[in-house]
Amino acid sequence: MKSIIFTQAGKPVDVLKPTDIALPEPGPKEVRIKVIAAPINPSDIMFVQNMYGIRPQFPSGVGFEGVGIVDALGEGVEMQTGIRVSFTSVGTWSEYAIAHQRSLIPVPEAMPDEVAAQLFVNPFTAYAMVQDSGVPEGGWLMLTAVGSAFGKLVIQLCAMRGIKTIGTVRRDDMNDELTALGLTEVINTETENLAARVKQITDGVGVACVLDAVGGHTATEAFKCLAKGGTMLIYGLMSLQDPILNAGLMIFRELTVKGFWLTDWMRRVDSHTRQDVAQNVIELLTSGKIQLPVEASYPLDQIAEAIDHADRPGRRGKILLKP
Missing domain, CATH: 3.40.50.720 (NAD(P)-binding Rossmann-like Domain)
Known part of the structure; x- marks a missing residue:
């Protein structure tokens, strides 16, 4: 499968490369997700430069959130494959990604992929x-x-x-x-x-x-x-x-x-607060009461162009990667 990988910290346009790697297998309490879309967020860029709260372990994937279809289940996961979910992980700029089951948010049918990809951060x-x-x-x-x-x-x-x-x-x-x-x-x-x-x-x-x-x-x-x-x-x-x-x-x-x-913040607050935020955010996005515009989408092979676009001043919407 194809994934965006980097082996050293630096400017994203210099260090990020589309790379063919083996299809990952989910471990206990994990799922494998066939990625539909993932946004380019400032936190992703900081991570690549080793300037974020989470430090990369090389070689490292990139991307902290996305939307996709659950494709395979690890041991102890009680859910069905084929479900569309918003999820968080490290390495969402990829054709497939591994995520812990706790990070999954089932996406309402009415929510477009472009919105679901940006649901969390x-x-x-x-x-x-x-x-x-x-x-x-x-x-x-x-x-x-x-x-x-x-x-x-x-x-x-x-x-x-x-x-x-x-x-x-x-x-x-x-x-x-x-x-x-x-x-x-x-x-x-x-x-x-x-x-x-x-x-x-x-x-x-x-x-x-x-x-x-x-x-x-x-x-x-x-x-x-x-x-x-x-x-x-x-x-x-x-x-x-x-x-x-x-x-x-x-x-x-x-x-x-x-x-x-x-x-x-997610670690600090109780489960009721987390669920309340999730329910309210999903309702606001699904109903269209708040908007998450997208300016452009790019395939993984055009990662340099996507990063350049995401960095342009005056941009009016999110840049997405669509494997």
Whole structure:
């Protein structure tokens, strides 16, 4: 079978190669899945560069989520083959992948493959972070890099809950689209003073929570926008630079800075909470109340083109690999 493999960490375009490998066999409590589609997420790119919370064991597959058909069962697995599932694993950019039975989410018939492929990483993270933000109806939440797939999900979830949102961008070409999704205010950090604009928008109060994926100067400035008692949740570092946090603001405004990683959040919460998130995410996606657009799909042989496309600025949807 064909799989995307890398044998050393580095830039994805340099180290990722379509490789013929043996068809894997599922172990105890595992299943083999014939992959239909898998997205290219920022976490996948960080993993290839050895900059993620999970470290690659070489030679390594790539891709943390996807959708496919259960093809073979390992010992102790009580389910039927032929079921379409969303799943998480390491190595979903492949014709076949192995996944633990606990990672499987049966996909409703009404949910398209393109949506089911993206079911876990962004929707679960967005839902969980909006919950953890604690922002009430009518409150202000700010998110950096708002034009990302994750940002668009947060906008839609907040709009449904009556939470007002401020999003940061570096270009204005997506402003109308973001506003249509429900974004309350958009700030271009290249042309506007972020802290001054947020102070103006919120009548001097600031925002209750910031969701930051950028780090560096953007996060440094976003931190200044927090209201007294506010919280910054950091879930990414797109700039590859650490923010500089003002200790005085942290002390006198009683601010909190926390990291967020979905893997740890899923381990930390109880099974009822996990099931509640899964049911709500599936219902929202199946009903079309929130959207997960796809811009393009590529076969495994075109992995370099797919990675290049995923890295383009101004992209309006997820890039999928379809084995």
